[in-house]
Amino acid sequence: MELFIKIIAKYFQRFRKKEDTDENKSSTIILQLVLLAVFPVLYTITLMPPGVSVLQIVSAGIAFFLIVIFALRILKYFKLM
Numbered sequence: 001m002e003l004f005i006k007i008i009a010k011y012f013q014r015f016r017k018k019e020d021t022d023e024n025k026s027s028t029i030i031l032q033l034v035l036l037a038v039f040p041v042l043y044t045i046t047l048m049p050p051g052v053s054v055l056q057i058v059s060a061g062i063a064f065f066l067i068v069i070f071a072l073r074i075l076k077y078f079k080l081m
Helices: 002-013 022-046 054-077
Strands: none
Touching: 002 022
């Protein structure tokens, strides 16, 4: 996935000026974040089983983020991260 994102970033940088600055690196990071946000959402929408309501999708998303936040806090508490 990372290789795919780098290829897309390289393609879009071809249209910009050729400067090696911090702005260039930050734009690549922003592009990676956008792509990493868009691809999973599209993938989830295409594989959604029929009969799933919007409320179930939203509640599953909230539960997922709460579990991730809880896990990260536990790792920081035990100084593993």
